[in-house]
Amino acid sequence: MIIEGRTFIISGGASGLGLATAHLLTAKGGYVSILDLSKTDQDALFTSFPSISKSSSRVKFFPCDVTFSDSISTAIAGTVGWINQTHASLAGIIACAGISWPAKIIDRDGNPMDMPTAKKVIEVNVFGTLDFIRLALPHLITVPPHGPDGERGVVIMVASSAAFDGQPGQVSYAASKGAIRSATLPMARDLARYGVRVVSIAPSLFDTNMTKGMGGKARESLVRVMEWPRRAGRGEEFAHLVEAVMENxxxxGECIRLDGAVRMPSKM
Known part of the structure; x- marks a missing residue:
């Protein structure tokens, strides 16, 4: 699939893995619609793009809360209106919005996990992802097919290494990312008739806003169990895998681990 001159919608695109992906796609000549919460500092967001101004025709921001269908629909409608102006057809739906609130199913004092918190993780990571994708897909499956295979585009979701080997305190998070992993193949099968591919990426420890609040001891213990390289992943490394998925x-129908060969142990 060709990136240049095509449009990509990224939920959670104002920071972390989503923003790194937006940077790469624009550098490759793509157009990026960034969907994120309304509290996003848009000036700082646009400043992060080299040689891209707020008035650029290749980057747009639309406020969006993926836990509300109406919010997603409004942001996608704005994106479609923008595409009608640029004539850069839609080619990719990239779902990066996600949260993590660590909690054991029952704590050391015998108190059960807080269900509203667990539900919020599932709501954002699973339902927010599926809602965003289902509402964007009608606009992707109708674009003209490209290339010898008649491809229309690609859907990329973010799972996690926790989907394979979740640690203590990751019950709700691992469940949410396991759902993304499990949804990848059936979604690819659903969309095969339209020439739309589906791939999920499962990063381990990456430098993102989600991991900034992690304590130094916990972070060091995670790095220690990595085989190589022994460090947190960088956003551009995630973005390069997105690029590879798009171009190959x-x-x-696959969930690809991006984790420095780490297999998370049950205890650190």
Missing amino acids: TMMN
Whole structure:
């Protein structure tokens, strides 16, 4: 799939893995619609793009809360209106919005996990992802097919290494990311008839806003169990895998680990 001159919608695109992906796609000549919460500092967001101004025709921001269908619909409608102006057809739906609130199913004092917190993690990471994708897809499956295979585009979701080997305190988070992993193949099968591929990426410890609040001891323990390289992943490394997925048509229906060969132990 060609990136240049095509449009990509990224939920959670104002920071972390989503923003790194937006940077790469614009550098490759793509157009990026960034969906994120209304509290986003848009001036800082646009400043992060080299040689891209707030008035640029290749980056747009639309406020969006993925826990509300109406908010997603409004942001996507804005994106479609922008596409009608640029004539840069839609080519990718990238779901990066996500949260993590660590909590054991029952704590050391015998208190059960707080369900509203667990539900919020599932709501954002699972339902927010599926809602965003389902509402954007009608605009992707109708674009003209490209290339010898008649490809229309790609859906990329963010799972996690926790989907494979979640640690203590990751019950709700691992469940949410496991759902994304499990949804990848059936979604790819659903969309095959339209020439739309589906891939999920499962990062381990990456430098993002989500991991900034992690204590130094916890962070060091995670780095210590990595095989190589022994460090947190960088956003651009995630973005390069997104690029590889987009450009390799045979990548479909799979959840790809991006984790420095780490396999999370039950105890640190």
